[in-house]
Amino acid sequence: xxxxxxxxxxxxxxxxxxxxxxxxxxxxxxxxxxxxxxxxxxxxxxxxxxxxxxxxxxxxxxxxxxxxxxxxxxxxxxxxxxxxxxxxxxxxxxxxxxxxxxxxxxxxxxxxxxxxxxxxxxxxxxxxxxxxxxxxxxxxxxxxxxxxxxxxxxxxxxxxxxxxxxxxxxxxxxxxxxxxxxxxxxxxxxxxxxxxxxxxxxxxxxxxxxxxxxxxxxxxxxxxxxxxxxxxxxxxxxxxxxxxxxxxxxxxxxxxxxxxxxxxxxxxxxxxxxxxxxxxxxxxxxxxxxxxxxxxxxxxxxxxxxxxxxxxxxxxxxx
Amino acid sequence: xxxxxxxxxxxxxxxxxxxxxxxxxxxxxxxxxxxxxxxxxxxxxxxxxxxxxxxxxxxxxxxxxxxxxxxxxxxxxxxxxxxxxxxxxxxxxxxxxxxxxxxxxxxxxxxxxxxxxxxxxxxxxxxxxxxxxxxxxxxxxxxxxxxxxxxxxxxxxxxxxxxxxxxxxxxx
Numbered sequence: 001x002x003x004x005x006x007x008x009x010x011x012x013x014x015x016x017x018x019x020x021x022x023x024x025x026x027x028x029x030x031x032x033x034x035x036x037x038x039x040x041x042x043x044x045x046x047x048x049x050x051x052x053x054x055x056x057x058x059x060x061x062x063x064x065x066x067x068x069x070x071x072x073x074x075x076x077x078x079x080x081x082x083x084x085x086x087x088x089x090x091x092x093x094x095x096x097x098x099x100x101x102x103x104x105x106x107x108x109x110x111x112x113x114x115x116x117x118x119x120x121x122x123x124x125x126x127x128x129x130x131x132x133x134x135x136x137x138x139x140x141x142x143x144x145x146x147x148x149x150x151x152x153x154x155x156x157x158x159x160x161x162x163x164x165x166x167x168x169x170x171x172x173x174x175x176x177x178x179x180x181x182x183x184x185x186x187x188x189x190x191x192x193x194x195x196x197x198x199x200x201x202x203x204x205x206x207x208x209x210x211x212x213x214x215x216x217x218x219x220x221x222x223x224x225x226x227x228x229x230x231x232x233x234x235x236x237x238x239x240x241x242x243x244x245x246x247x248x249x250x251x252x253x254x255x256x257x258x259x260x261x262x263x264x265x266x267x268x269x270x271x272x273x274x275x276x277x278x279x280x281x282x283x284x285x286x287x288x289x290x291x292x293x294x295x296x297x298x299x300x301x302x303x304x305x306x307x308x309x310x311x312x313x314x315x316x317x318x319x
Numbered sequence: 320x321x322x323x324x325x326x327x328x329x330x331x332x333x334x335x336x337x338x339x340x341x342x343x344x345x346x347x348x349x350x351x352x353x354x355x356x357x358x359x360x361x362x363x364x365x366x367x368x369x370x371x372x373x374x375x376x377x378x379x380x381x382x383x384x385x386x387x388x389x390x391x392x393x394x395x396x397x398x399x400x401x402x403x404x405x406x407x408x409x410x411x412x413x414x415x416x417x418x419x420x421x422x423x424x425x426x427x428x429x430x431x432x433x434x435x436x437x438x439x440x441x442x443x444x445x446x447x448x449x450x451x452x453x454x455x456x457x458x459x460x461x462x463x464x465x466x467x468x469x470x471x472x473x474x475x476x477x478x479x480x481x482x483x484x485x486x487x488x489x490x491x
Contacts, residue, residue, distance in 0.1 A: 020403055027403075074440065075405060083406040083439040084373040086446055120442050 013038055014131045017101035022129075023075035026052060029066055037062070047108075047126040048073055073109075073124040080105055085121075091218075093119045094194075102132035102199025102206025132199050134207050138164070138301050139171035143181035145306045145314050146290045150184045151236070152176050154255065154287055157264045158273050159294035164301030165264040166240055168294065170197050170207055172262055173238045177210020186260075188213040189234035191224035197240055225250040229257055238262040248278035255287045269293065270307065283309070290314075328487030332480060339479020343472030349422040350468050353461040355389035356431065357454060364450035368443050375400040388417050410435030427464070430456035 015038045019027050022044075029052065030044070043055035052064040080097050081088045091097055096106045108126035111119045146155045152172060157165045179185035190213050192198050199206035200217040209215065214232050216224040221239050228234055237254050242265045254261050267273035270293050274280050282288060286309055293305040306314045359381055366377035375397050382394035392413055399409040414431060421428075434453045438446065 024403060078405060078439060079403065081439075082373045082375060083400055084367075084371075084375075085440055086367060086443040087371045087373045089371070089442060 014041065014101065014103065014133075018044065018099070018103055018129055018131070021076065021079045021099050021105070023072040023079070025066070026068065026072055026076070029064060030054075033064070041131055043131065044129040045126070046073060046076065046128075048124075070123070070125075073127060076127055077107070077121075077124050089120060092121050098195045098199055098201050098206065100201045100206060102134070102201075104130045104132065104195070104199065106130065132206060135167050135301075136171060136174065136208065138168050139175045140181055142168075142292060142303055142306060143172075143175065143183070146172075146292065147181075147183065150182075151186055152183065152260065152262065153289040154261050155263075155290040155292060156242070156273075156279075156282075156288045157262075157292045157294060158267050158270060159264075160268050160296065161266060162300060163294040163296040165294055166196050168292075168301055169238060169240065169262060169264050170209060173197070173213060173236075174208055174210040176236050176262075177212040185210075185212050186235045187233060188236045188238060189228035189232045190215045191219055191221055191228060191237065191239040192217050193219060193221050193224065193240065197238070222246045222250040225254055229254055229259065234259055236260045236262065240264050241266060242279065242282075245278050248282050251282055251287060252285060255285070261287065263288075270305065328484075331487045332483035335479040335481070335483020335486070336476060337479065339475040339477065339482075342475040342479075343468070345422050346464065346468040346471050346475075349424070349427070350461065350464045352388060352422050353427060353457055353464055355386045357457055357461065359385050359389050359393060360434075360450050360454050360457070364447060364454070367450070368447040371443060374406065374439055388421055392417055406439045407436050410438070424460075427457070427460045430460075 013035065015030065015033075015035075019030070022030065026046065033054070037054065037056075040056040041054055042057060043053075045053040045055060045061075046068045047053075048068055048070045051067055053061045054064060055061040077085065080099065081092075085092065088097060092107065096104050098104050106128040107121055107124060108128075109124040110122050112122045113119055143152070146152050152175075155172070157168055159165050173188055173190055175181050176183055176186045177188045188210060190197055190209055192200065192215055195217055197207070198209045198213075198215045198217065200215055203215075203217060205213075205215050214228070214234070216228060219227065221242075225237060225239060228237055237259050238261075240263070242248070242251065242263045251261050251263065265273055265276075265279060267276070270291055273291070274283060289309045291305075291307045292303060293307075295302045295304045305316050308314055362381040362384060363374075363377050366372040366380065367374070372380070378393045378397035378400070382390050382397060385393050395416065396409055396413045399413060400406065411432060414428060414435070418428070430453045434449060437449045441449075
């Protein structure tokens with residue numbers, strides 16, 4: 001069972017998963033927190049010269065002693081990189097690391113450019129431990145509207161940042177892979193460029209993405225989609241945050257090969273989405289047969305509208 | 320009675336030679352120990368610089384090729400690093416643990432202690448430099464140890480034997 005799922009079931013708390021990656025002095029302070037506070041916790045923020053902040057749902061934060069020092073942060077990074085910063089240079093250049101349980105640790109500080117175009121962290125000024133939570137079930141509410149027969153139709157999930165697109169995509173992938181909600185089990189390839197969907201650590205998904213899912217972690221979307229198509233034989237391919245023309249080309253390759261594509265895209269409305277040339281092209285080619293617009297209110301993952309390929313509103317929900 | 324005295328004198332002379340040999344042997348083992356350290360540093364430098372193998376795995380892998388105390392060091396440190404420890408602390412603790420059985424002098428150990436302070440916090444290029452500098456410094460110590468082993472070994476054996484003969488003559 002993936003670590004995030006164990007945490008969700010209460011068999012292992014998020015703090016137990018994060019603790020090995022926190023400097024001992026700070027860990028001892030966090031040990032004293034009431035366990036109930038961890039149920040609501042979303043982030044642990046460490047900044048040099050400041051106290052620890054435990055951020056809960058809705059952004060409410062709690063300030064804890066002691067004051068974090070630069071040395072504490074260096075020690076945290078040593079634990080995060082397994083005493084081997086050189087082994088994580090590529091990941092560090094992206095500004096974050098993913099730890100077991102799918103928790104992501106963002107890094108702030110000063111960076112240097114060694115000359116090969118990449119960036120290396122030199123001094124750590126702050127760390128943000130973002131606590132991953134495996135949310136299972138949100139796909140149940142829209143499974144019927146995005147499917148025809150025994151599996152999901154090619155679907156694009158649209159919404160502003162933080163509205164739950166990735167969470168919903170992950171759950172659709174899990175359901176399609178495991179054969180839930182009246183679907184049969186599908187062979188799924190998940191191209192997870194930024195490690196946000198499966199939250200893999202050392203190649204192993206931190207979230208439950210289904211028994212028939214292959215994850216290409218850290219792989220650029222355009223390369224990963226074509227690689228999956230050639231090598232993994234997917235019936236369904238999922239990826240996050242479609243953007244430019246290259247992404248659209250790769251999606252078209254998959255669609256022409258008969259693979260069902262599930263994807264997300266940033267946009268505040270479906271109209272805004274259709275104004276983007278690359279997406280408009282995909283819609284014109286009939287690649288996506290369902291568009292799902294999500295909103296962040298009253299809670300992330302609220303489905304506002306589902307439309308079909310002709311733009312017909314199948315159902316307006318959540319309002 | 321005279322025969323007994325002669326036999327006792329021979330035993331004393333031999334014992335003196337043996338004591339001298341023991342001191343000389345420690346010099347020889349010091350050279351071998353430095354050689355083992357150099358081999359370990361060479362393997363670690365390759366694993367870190369070229370394959371970016373995490374240090375715990377590199378130490379574990381290197382321990383299978385290393386010899387004697389250096390093998391104990393690399394295996395022991397790899398085990399320590401599995402816990403919630405800092406590399407510099409674990410490195411120093413492991414060196415301290417082996418020190419009573421080691422033939423290295425404080426000057427031999429100094430570059431190793433310094434290396435433990437540097438590892439893990441920088442990029443591959445910096446690590447290549449750290450290993451190279453440590454190997455160079457240890458190489459200097461090795462040449463000194465080899466000289467002492469040749470000259471000192473002969474000296475200690477001779478001194479032991481002469482002291483033994485002198486004591487035997489006094490007893491006679």
